[in-house]
Amino acid sequence: MPKETPGDVAAFAARSIAAGSKSFAAAARLFDRETRERVMMLYAWCRHCDDVVDGQEGGRGRVASSLTPVERIEGLRRDTHAALDGRLAELDPAFHALAAVAGRANLSPALLDEHLAGFADDVAGCRYRTLDELMVYCWRVAGVVGVMMAGIMGARDEGVLDRAADLGLAFQLTNIARDVVEDAAEGRVYLPLDWLAEEGVSPADLADPRHAANIARLRARLVAAAEPYYASARIGVDALPRRSAWAIATAERVYRRIGLKLTAAGEAAGDRRISTTKGEKFGAIAGAGWTALRFRDYGGSERDPALWRRPALG
Numbered sequence: 349m350p351k352e353t354p355g356d357v358a359a360f361a362a363r364s365i366a367a368g369s370k371s372f373a374a375a376a377r378l379f380d381r382e383t384r385e386r387v388m389m390l391y392a393w394c395r396h397c398d399d400v401v402d403g404q405e406g407g408r409g410r411v412a413s414s415l416t417p418v419e420r421i422e423g424l425r426r427d428t429h430a431a432l433d434g435r436l437a438e439l440d441p442a443f444h445a446l447a448a449v450a451g452r453a454n455l456s457p458a459l460l461d462e463h464l465a466g467f468a469d470d471v472a473g474c475r476y477r478t479l480d481e482l483m484v485y486c487w488r489v490a491g492v493v494g495v496m497m498a499g500i501m502g503a504r505d506e507g508v509l510d511r512a513a514d515l516g517l518a519f520q521l522t523n524i525a526r527d528v529v530e531d532a533a534e535g536r537v538y539l540p541l542d543w544l545a546e547e548g549v550s551p552a553d554l555a556d557p558r559h560a561a562n563i564a565r566l567r568a569r570l571v572a573a574a575e576p577y578y579a580s581a582r583i584g585v586d587a588l589p590r591r592s593a594w595a596i597a598t599a600e601r602v603y604r605r606i607g608l609k610l611t612a613a614g615e616a617a618g619d620r621r622i623s624t625t626k627g628e629k630f631g632a633i634a635g636a637g638w639t640a641l642r643f644r645d646y647g648g649s650e651r652d653p654a655l656w657r658r659p660a661l662g
Contacts, residue, residue, distance in 0.1 A: 511584025
């Protein structure tokens with residue numbers, strides 16, 4: 349098989365992000381060229397893993413439906429470690445992208461394994477009794493990505509990485525709030541089970557429009573739970589290079605806006621997919637630009653000790 353050139357890898361990563369997330373692709377344009385390329389490479393690996401676990405992609409466009417989800421995850425873990433070791437022959441371009449960025453961005457095998465553990469949680473159909481249990485899942489699927497992204501942007505300070513994780517946690521809580529009904533219809537329930545008990549509803553009730561009022565309260569509660577993590581993440585933005593700060597502050601404003609719109613929509617939030625308008629996105633870009641350009645002083649301020657804290661991975 350021909351060796352992937354750096355140009356091939358960069359082009360593959362750009363195609364992957366363009367096909368997978370228009371919103372993220374737009375925010376990525378705000379990074380400087382080198383950071384944008386590295387961010388896209390990490391995204392390509394994350395997206396490939398998601399597709400493989402879903403049975404959509406088996407590498408080089410092959411369908412992996414003959415494998416069980418658990419076998420797919422094990423294959424991803426094996427290929428990920430092979431890529432980190434430089435054993436790239438026969439691997440999907442997503443792993444070439446990962447190898448290209450891993451060394452330069454200090455992406456540890458433990459972080460990558462933790463992200464794969466999040467896919468394993470989904471495959472196992474895990475449900476979460478409490479918000480603290482849910483936060484472990486949010487860390488694996490999104491918080492760890494925040495830490496890796498911050499590494500790409502040059503962050504090494506543990507306090508900054510904590511706040512990068514906070515942004516990922518907030519994003520995932522917002523995603524869960526937005527997709528409560530859609531997820532429940534497919535048998536996926538992420539809301540804490542003790543919250544459901546307090547509302548007097550079962551997991552099956554989340555897909556039932558007769559419980560729209562309960563769902564609206566649960567959704568608003570999850571959005572409120574995300575707020576202190578957004579606030580913590582905003583402090584960390586000041587430690588990033590200006591172009592990176594612009595991109596991340598834009599993403600924070602857009603996602604937080606989605607959460608606020610979910611709460612404002614109440615019961616109607618289940619009738620349509622809540623998103624931001626072009627005007628709201630442009631407003632986020634402009635506001636984030638001011639955040640990046642103004643005088644910034646991170647100063648290593650103490651993070652709220654009441655917030656859930658990412659685990660030490662050794």
